[in-house]
């Protein structure tokens with residue numbers, strides 16, 4: 001039996017090697033700390049403030065400057081629903097009827113890019129980034145470009 005003839009439509013379903021994912025994770029870790037991606041710790045912190053502000057305030061009777069900043073950020077920029085975190089829409093975005101964007105965690109970035117790329121039938125990086133940017137918050141154009149070299 002010749003298994004080499006069995007390649008057909010393998011591309012769409014073939015899992016990415018551990019090495020590819022590891023390389024991408026390494027890229028994220030090496031990225032500048034001011035990138036706007038959100039770590040699990042940060043996500044939990046923002047969600048905690050939004051889900052139970054009174055409890056958070058009770059736990060932080062004398063918040064540090066950084067904690068106050070985080071609280072402002074959570075209340076002004078984000079909202080939570082069904083356990084997920086979303087970037088709040090600006091007035092202009094609401095008027096333009098834009099959809100609310102779900103916050104994507106650092107460790108979900110690579111899989112999300114691949115899912116969208118494949119759902120768009122292997123679209124190029126510009127089309128992939130445009131679709132991602134409409135639905136999700138926390139993935140940069142650079143990350144889509146890097147991933148598109150692999151996928």
Ligand SMILES: [Zn+2]
Nearest residue numbers: 117122123151
């Ligand atoms: Zn592809």
